[in-house]
Amino acid sequence: MNYFGGLLGRLTLQALQHNLVTSVGVIMMSLGIILVVGLMFYFKRWRWLWKNWLTSLDPKKIGVMYIVVAVLMLLRGGADALMMRAQQATSVGAAHGLLSSNQFQQVFSAHGTIMILFAAMGLMFGLINLVLPLQIGARDVAFPFLNATSFWLFAAGAALINISLAIGDFSTAGWLAYPPLSELRYSPGVGVDYWIWSVQITGIGSLLSGINFLVTILKLRCKGMTLMKMPMFVWSVFGSMVLVIFAFPVLTVTLALLFLDRSLGMHFFTAGGGGNAMMYVNLIWAWGHPEVYILILPAFGVFSEIVATFSQKRLFGYRSMVWAIWAITFLSFSVWLHHFFTMGAGADVNAFFGIMTMIIAVPTGVKVFNWLFTMYRGRIRFKTPMLWFMGFIVTFTIGGVAGVLMGVPAIDFQVHNSLFLVAHFHTMIIGGVVFGYFAGLTYWFPKSFGFKLNERLGKYAFWCWLIGFLTAFLPLYILGLMGATRRIDHYDASLGWQGLFIVAAIGVAIIGLGIAFQVLQVAFSIWQRKSNLDLSGDPWNGRTLEWSTSSPAPVYNFAILPEVSDRDPFWATKQSKLVEDAKPNYKPIAMPKNSGLAIMIAGLAFLFGFGAVWHIYWLPAVCLMGIIVCIIVRTTNDHSQYLISADEIQKIEDANATRRQYA
Amino acid sequence: MSQALEIEEPNQVASDSKTIFGFWVYIMTDCVLFASLFATYAVLHNNTFGGPSGRQLFSLPFVLTETLILLTSSFSCGLGLLAAHKGEKAKVMAWFGLTFLLGLAFLTLELTEFKHLVSQGDSWRESGFLSAFFTLVGTHGLHIATGLCWMSVMIFQVSRRGLVAANVRRLTLLSMFWHFLDIIWIFIFTIVYLLGVVQP
């Protein structure tokens, strides 16, 4: 029954129907929102929130917001994982577990989409925002307003995928929504449309960030910082953003074509009418492969920083590390067919892409050896960030060799879409991306908030994650070789798989314990922050420019833009024990003013997506107009900056100098 | 944005250079977007599902007219930018006004072609080929429409505030965008229409 004479498209009260699982999800989400909103009202912090966070164009703030959203999405994706493990451990023979097939399909589709596009991408962009401008000696990114818009578009995509839990269903077509299943004929509901629009909106945010950070690196480095003097993290972000720029447009097109098939009856990928579903697979992986390198490169960069700092030795083989990043970046575009060896291409095609796949393992190997050589004869401090690195070395190597194995097409025919594949990519993403970003979060937390995280709880969290991960995924390698396919919600008891599935479920529970320790770590650290203050700004005896600022850094980052002449410039400064200018000559600094237009554009984008999903046709039209108006309004703003006077800078710098004395 | 007192901020030229380079990078991403659409068109162009192919549907004289109109608008746009750098406000309005009209004419012709095809039953719903055709050419048309909106806003802004630095910078970006669209059209003209008509 349609209300308002079709004004609400195909949105009816039926969309609010829930089963037990989604009800629990909706209740928890609602409780969370009510809690936060309630706290805001109680502490009367709405104005503070709006002024200091929601409208801020400061990348140090935007980075924190990215990470908050990413962590929330990580928790949601983790809940999906718990459900899947529980299902596969119990749904054997006569038992059918707690989820129906349809529910299970929504859960694994949501899990993949959320983890890759919201948790991992969010953590990555968050860390880049926090660290990049500081490491290159700049005040800000190249386009601050665009940066804020990118974050809010990311948040809008996250909101859209979360609202699908409450209103309507999600896609059952997996995290990549292959046609013909994702076409209208076989998925007539709103699920795939929700998937299309949440991914599309966040994808546009990512693309804009790619442009932003690339220009930042190329144009805003401080004086003396040539490309070959940049920190390795910056190089890795450079490679990643090059990939973002050239891969995300392919995603934009592919999602749009699928949407055109579904909404305007086109025949790009349909199973008839002259469509070609294989073209979708080709296009989506032409994006999808670079995407995984987009995620891993900055994680490699984080490890480069951490290994050097905690070995108290400069990074081994700087040039070869740079070469490796370029090789990985370039080769990323030449391997994508290895995701569909079994789709039917000939031996020549498969062989070419198989060989390219094996070649791309080489530069990664170069990096691993360089990290190990950096540690050799260093004075290693096993703080939490370094532990994450050690865990990464072990797990990523296992996953990496599994990947090279699957790069042989003949072998891939045996294990494609089995749990062996699932174990491989989780090893890479968890062991590589997640461990890397957790290491980065721990490492740069004091710079962002001014106090360190509790070391002991961090170590407990790490060990739970490492042991939990191995317990959860090593059985999956074995199961895959035993013939277990991915995405199954029930199997026969005679297969003898249940034991290993139970072990895997225990592993995920241990990971859950690790996450609990992380939450506890943050809460406890906040509570105990006064005893863990980072007064010097350099809690780890770091090597790069971000450690030369206070913790947290002032809004303008550097009172006087630095001039460098070495790699590891801060380390060089510390070694030379240069006496600082007693009375530096501060000049007023122009910084961008806050703007509510970024959040408004994203809010309109969210409504656009919602309208597109539910066929509420007037809504996307109105929202598009609104977005155009917002953009025009922004461009007419001549007073988008404010001035920090030399006196104010003096005061801030003096205060920070005083803090340093107490360090 | 120029202030009397000495501010520590990047100077105007450096700031412009950053923005112009950033826009160039954006145009590169748009090239990849169109490349994906071209690849899709190339893969699907024979999937006529029993229906007509390009040979039966396209009119070369019509397309040549469209092409020459767009090319001329690219030229007039360049002349408009020259005038902007020389500070000649009236010429800027004239040249960009002409560009706008030519662009509008192009778009009108394109929509006429679309309407004609749809009315004779050859819409995007009929085959993979037609879906790819309408989407590739239509996406270019959408970009043109966006450019026209932008152009009208710029013409308004120039009339109101004159050739201030921000406006000249934005006219530079707009011109880059407009030239880029003409270059994409070269490939549409060749690969969709010319090759479509000469192949069996």
Place this chain on the structure above:
Amino acid sequence: MKQTNPSDVTFRSYAIGFVLSIALTVEAYVIALNHLAGSAGWALVLALVGLALTQMVIQLIFFLGLGRGPRPKLDLIVFFFMIVVVSILVLGSLWIMYNLNYRMTSPSQINNYLHLQDGI
């Protein structure tokens, strides 16, 4: 343009570009008109695509001023990288899809497919 003083692109530049582009467009058009009979071999395809690529280069240089000015390197590098990536994606996709289409056409459809695809 870009990192340069934008008035690097002069009136002469635009005029030359305009005239050359018209010439290339009309030439492509005439070639196409002369081959409507339908025996479109590779030579014809290469000729037309070649003309298009030439016109693209003309417009890049004469309208967009690519490569001009004191320090144009960055724009050129980004541009060439885009060309490389686009070539890999487009040519790679064409190779892959051509291969897949042939191998994945059912036996009952194969004659029809070969007729449409290769004119056999």
